Amino acid sequence: MEPSKTDNTPIVRIRPPAKWEIIDFQELKDYRDLFFFLVWRDIKVLYAQTIMGFAWAILNPLIQIVIFSIIFGKVAKLDTDGIPYVLFSTVAIIPWTYMSEAMSKASQSLVAGQSMLGKVYFPRVLFPVTPVLAKLVDFSISLLLLLAVMIYYQIAPTWNLLLLPFLIVLMMSVPAGIGFWLSALSIRFRDVKFAMPFLIRMLIYSAPILYAASSIPDGYRLLYSLNPIVAVIEGFRSCLLGTEIPWQFILPGTLVSAVLLISGAIYFRKMERVFVDVI
Amino acid sequence: MGNIAVNVEGVSKIFRLGVKEQGSDNIAGMVWDFVRSPMKNFRKYRSLYRFDETELKETLADNGRAGDILWALRDVSFSVTEGDVVGIIGGNGAGKSTLLKILSRITPPTKGEVIIRGRVSSLLEVGTGFHPELTGRENVYLNGTILGMRKKEVDQRFDEIVAFSEVEKFLDTPVKRYSSGMRVRLAFAVAAHLEPEILIVDEVLAVGDAAFQQKCMNKMQDVGKQGRTVLFVSHNMPAVTSLCDRVIWLDRGKKISEGPAQEIVGSYLLAGNKTTAHRIWNDPGSAPGGEFARLRAVRVVAENGEIKEHFDIQQPVGLQMEYEVLRGGEVMLPHFRVKNENGVLVFVTLDHDPKWYQKPRPVGRYVSTAWIPGNLLNEGPHFVDCNLITRHPDIPQFSESEAISFAIAGSMEPGTARGDWPGRLKGVVSPVLEWKTAYSSAN
Numbered sequence: 001m002e003p004s005k006t007d008n009t010p011i012v013r014i015r016p017p018a019k020w021e022i023i024d025f026q027e028l029k030d031y032r033d034l035f036f037f038l039v040w041r042d043i044k045v046l047y048a049q050t051i052m053g054f055a056w057a058i059l060n061p062l063i064q065i066v067i068f069s070i071i072f073g074k075v076a077k078l079d080t081d082g083i084p085y086v087l088f089s090t091v092a093i094i095p096w097t098y099m100s101e102a103m104s105k106a107s108q109s110l111v112a113g114q115s116m117l118g119k120v121y122f123p124r125v126l127f128p129v130t131p132v133l134a135k136l137v138d139f140s141i142s143l144l145l146l147l148a149v150m151i152y153y154q155i156a157p158t159w160n161l162l163l164l165p166f167l168i169v170l171m172m173s174v175p176a177g178i179g180f181w182l183s184a185l186s187i188r189f190r191d192v193k194f195a196m197p198f199l200i201r202m203l204i205y206s207a208p209i210l211y212a213a214s215s216i217p218d219g220y221r222l223l224y225s226l227n228p229i230v231a232v233i234e235g236f237r238s239c240l241l242g243t244e245i246p247w248q249f250i251l252p253g254t255l256v257s258a259v260l261l262i263s264g265a266i267y268f269r270k271m272e273r274v275f276v277d278v279i
Numbered sequence: 280m281g282n283i284a285v286n287v288e289g290v291s292k293i294f295r296l297g298v299k300e301q302g303s304d305n306i307a308g309m310v311w312d313f314v315r316s317p318m319k320n321f322r323k324y325r326s327l328y329r330f331d332e333t334e335l336k337e338t339l340a341d342n343g344r345a346g347d348i349l350w351a352l353r354d355v356s357f358s359v360t361e362g363d364v365v366g367i368i369g370g371n372g373a374g375k376s377t378l379l380k381i382l383s384r385i386t387p388p389t390k391g392e393v394i395i396r397g398r399v400s401s402l403l404e405v406g407t408g409f410h411p412e413l414t415g416r417e418n419v420y421l422n423g424t425i426l427g428m429r430k431k432e433v434d435q436r437f438d439e440i441v442a443f444s445e446v447e448k449f450l451d452t453p454v455k456r457y458s459s460g461m462r463v464r465l466a467f468a469v470a471a472h473l474e475p476e477i478l479i480v481d482e483v484l485a486v487g488d489a490a491f492q493q494k495c496m497n498k499m500q501d502v503g504k505q506g507r508t509v510l511f512v513s514h515n516m517p518a519v520t521s522l523c524d525r526v527i528w529l530d531r532g533k534k535i536s537e538g539p540a541q542e543i544v545g546s547y548l549l550a551g552n553k554t555t556a557h558r559i560w561n562d563p564g565s566a567p568g569g570e571f572a573r574l575r576a577v578r579v580v581a582e583n584g585e586i587k588e589h590f591d592i593q594q595p596v597g598l599q600m601e602y603e604v605l606r607g608g609e610v611m612l613p614h615f616r617v618k619n620e621n622g623v624l625v626f627v628t629l630d631h632d633p634k635w636y637q638k639p640r641p642v643g644r645y646v647s648t649a650w651i652p653g654n655l656l657n658e659g660p661h662f663v664d665c666n667l668i669t670r671h672p673d674i675p676q677f678s679e680s681e682a683i684s685f686a687i688a689g690s691m692e693p694g695t696a697r698g699d700w701p702g703r704l705k706g707v708v709s710p711v712l713e714w715k716t717a718y719s720s721a722n
Contacts, residue, residue, distance in 0.1 A: 014384060014393040034424040041410055041421055048412040119403045120425055121384040189321075276386045277294060 042134035057141035092209040098139040105131035106179025128179040158242035180264030184271040228257035284508040285359040290391030292352040351377040353532040364503040366523035373529040397476025411455030444468035545686035556588040569676040576601040579685040593653040607642045616664040657709035658689035
């Protein structure tokens with residue numbers, strides 16, 4: 001479907017769609033008001049009628065940190081390159097919480113929104129992309145927790161902090177790419193809904209959240225670095241704690257994330273035409 | 280002739296239905312089926328939207344349905360000029376909602392092409408996107424942007440929208456606390472203040488109380504008058520005829536006809552009732568009748584005696600019954616009752632032909648015709664009951680309800696009741712009366 005403009009009125013041609021279509025950025029620009037409202041709606045509604053409200057954004061990661069610190073820090077005594085376990089895990093849990101929640105929400109976005117899908121037209125990419133933005137609010141609030149822990153351990157800011165904006169973008173692109181793939185797949189195969197919690201639980205072990213990356217034996221390090229989540233977590237660690245920036249993880253991770261994002265967007269657009277018929 | 284706002288060309292839409300699975304009847308079979316099921320399911324879900332050409336060719340022979348493939352729309356073409364108000368009618372399963380979904384870009388056509396000039400707003404359901412936790416105010420913005428308005432546009436119209444919906448007091452309460460009527464009013468208020476070039480409405484008027492429905496109809500009429508294009512799907516025929524200039528009739532995926540609203544709606548109602556302008560009972564055994572008389576045929580005829588179904592409003596309409604008198608010596612009274620599309624009885628006409636009135640009838644075959652003058656009945660379909668009784672005592676011999684039907688088509692010719700009036704005149708009858716005016720200059 002391509003819109004074109006002649007004599008001021010937009011003309012839209014609707015036909016059985018072509019095989020390959022990439023994201024129509026002009027259309028997204030036209031719908032930016034709607035995008036804003038959808039994100040705002042998700043934020044507003046999330047903690048509606050709760051007592052704790054946005055405090056959950058801090059409680060959720062906090063409880064995880066406490067439990068992991070006790071189990072993996074004190075009981076199992078995992079090696080963390082000399083960093084105190086609480087600090088070690090806080091720096092990782094905060095971005096991980098964002099990624100796992102955004103990923104879950106994005107993958108279910110089409111199924112959850114199926115009533116709107118069938119009743120009104122707006123660019124379908126807004127469905128998986130909305131939670132990726134909405135969850136940033138939780139992320140920002142949980143940064144307070146991160147700040148508190150860093151102050152407690154008297155960590156001074158370093159120039160590494162300049163990497164933070166890039167890392168945040170990388171952090172957002174992981175659930176976006178996976179969200180594109182999984183949301184399109186979940187329309188046809190509801191297995192995704194059942195696989196998601198399991199997937200999230202497994203993914204937490206695939207990145208250096210509970211243990212240090214240095215624990216990974218040399219032979220497997222290349223394979224390990226292909227996981228974009230590793231890039232985000234190690235990147236955050238070095239950025240906030242001032243340790244050496246691990247380009248050997250960040251570069252492959254960024255590449256893989258870009259591939260996931262672009263391929264996800266293409267697959268999503270390819271399946272877009274049949275969403276309503278198949279949901 | 281203005282610009283074409285919507286052009287639909289050869290559009291078809293195919294769906295694959297879920298088909299009942301063949302199960303096996305022994306344990307080994309069942310276990311094997313279970314093991315193989317992921318493969319089978321994968322193929323099944325994958326095929327939900329894939330159709331190959333050979334499969335499709337098979338189904339063309341059958342009337343739209345073979346195996347698990349359904350042609351929801353089959354090669355539909357029409358065009359709508361800017362400013363038209365077009366109605367789309369048809370029985371259930373005709374493909375009306377599917378067509379609207381294609382025009383609203385919710386689902387793409389399998390074949391064919393649609394070209395649309397202008398911004399489209401669709402009302403396929405009222406309250407799309409309403410979130411129960413958000414307040415009325417917040418939902419107006421959400422709903423408005425979902426329907427295609429910019430935030431600025433919603434800002435400009437906010438007060439009007441709230442006034443139209445009559446929920447001012449409750450604007451800051453979450454919508455989940457609203458009654459269903461309030462929700463519908465708010466949703467329609469937002470939709471009514473959209474200003475798209477093309478408005479597509481699907482039966483949303485089926486909700487709400489009578490006062491609200493009237494409000495919706497008026498608003499839609501305003502939209503049409505403002506020169507915008509409206510496509511309206513409904514089962515409510517009087518609404519369609521009063522709102523629409525042209526009507527498109529779909530049945531089982533195909534376009535049956537299109538044309539002026541009155542005419543197409545008339546044909547549709549006649550077709551639905553399975554009555555025609557002509558009915559014969561060839562077998563005397565099954566012909567309706569009593570001891571004294573038996574009905575053999577009923578017809579609607581034109582002035583030249585030919586059977587006719589559609590009449591211009593100025594033409595006389597002949598109602599004819601052919602009957603046998605089996606036992607002579609009784610006085611008989613044939614009569615017709617004529618009803619309009621709303622079931623209202625327009626009149627009853629008794630046979631007072633002096634030749635046979637109040638005279639006993641000999642055995643034989645009779646053909647009696649009653650002539651309705653032109654410029655009496657109003658436009659639309661009419662249904663005729665055909666009855667005969669013997670008199671003193673009054674014993675009914677036959678009474679066939681809605682035996683035949685015919686349609687009156689309006690016209691704007693001089694000499695009709697409408698004259699150059701653009702719409703259909705309301706009323707059960709539409710006579711041309713003589714008017715006399717006395718005039719004096721102002722003094």
